[in-house]
Amino acid sequence: PNLTDMVCLHDFDWAARNYLPALNYTYYRQAAGGEGSYRNNMEAFANYRFIPRQMQDVTALNSTLSTSILGYNFSLPFFIAPASRGAYGHPKAEAGLVEAAGREGILYARSQYATLSIEEVHALKAPGQVLFQQFYRAPTLEEDQANIDEIAKVGVQGIMLTIDTSSYGSRIRGFRYGFDATENRGYRNVTWDYYKTLRNMTKLPIVLKGITNLQDARDAVANGVPAIYLSNHGGRQLETSPSALEVAHDIYLQAPEIFQQIEVYADGGIRYGSDILKLLAFGVRAVGLGRPFMFANVFGVDGVQRAIQLLRNEVSRDAANLGLADLKALNTSWIQTVQSAWI
Ligand code: FNR
Helix, strand or coil: CCHHHCCCHHHHHHHHHHHCCHHHHHHHHCCCCCCHHHHHHHHHHHHEEECCCCCCCCCCHHHHCCEEECCEEECCCEEECCCCCHHHCCCCCCHHHHHHHHHHCCCEEECCCCCCCHHHHHHCCCCCCCEEEEECCCCCHHHHHHHHHHHHHHCCCEEEEECCCCCCCCCHHHHCCCCCCCCCCCCCCCCHHHHHHHHCCCCCCEEEEEECCHHHHHHHHHCCCCEEEECCHHHCCCCCCCCHHHHHHHHHHHCCCHHHHCEEEEECCCCCHHHHHHHHHHCCCEEEECHHHHHHHHHCHHHHHHHHHHHHHHHHHHHHHHCCCCHHHCCHHHEEECCCCCC
8 A cells, every 4th residue: 555545543554464474463463361451442532522612713723732741842742652673564673763753853762672772763863853762670780770871871861661561461462473472581570669779770750651540640749750651551461451541530530630740641542633632631741652653664754754744633633623722721621421521
């Protein structure tokens, strides 16, 4: 298929499935168990409806799409989530991701298990481009320190510490394609003690990626974490863990002040601009997408750029039809659950 045939994010999944070797596609697409969380991440958005308003002047809307993440300015409230093995999708691996993010002014967060080294990714930066680095706990603190030193050397602006991967997930779909179903490397707990140890190794802000529960969000505030990232890892870790949208709703109901106290990001199942608007309505500051950009990267940098542009147009069209004059004015008064208008 041609790039111009791609008119929404799901089209890139379809194209990648047709084009890539089955193993490569499956690595990107797989999720844990019966993939209920994977599906729920996408389907949960349908449990929320907009309350559109008419007779609003939305002509200035496009000038309100930008945001800041930990003090850095970006053109749009969505970013490229960290995802490993870029070479499975394109011979230039993550080049398309970092370059498209640079062209469009959005954040790219490099996975610790990216194909391209951290130096190779940073060599591709546009002038002034801000990159974050995802971080997994290593087997030893010496290795952690070495990873931190590497991050500091290339000029990363923020670290996303992944906290939802004590073990690899039970990704059955992938096991069918040769990823080892019986391997068990033992468990690496990311605890609050570990977080404090890591914080002492670097001056960079450390975001916690993989919050799935209100209490952990409260603990993050209490421990002075600069930002939390609601995520069930795209449903790849624990089957039937909640979607970021559901967790955002729970935080909103029980501790809405958290959205003011620290920055909150979210990902999982976002495929349409309307999905983004619903997360922003709860107070989420910016959202990530994993698979859609990996599939778009099968077309290289132009594919990823097109995916960003398609999504930007959806966000802006949907916000206009919602009657929003300013994207930053979005709040829960614009949405309701399908069951009842109890928000
Ligand atoms: C991921 N994700 C991920 N997360 C992380 O913290 N470190 C990593 O190395 C990876 N690797 C990775 C590879 C692939 C192929 C995918 C699809 C995902 C999770 C990722 O950051 C994000 O949380 C999810 O992808 C969001 O869900 P969607 O957008 O894919 O539905």
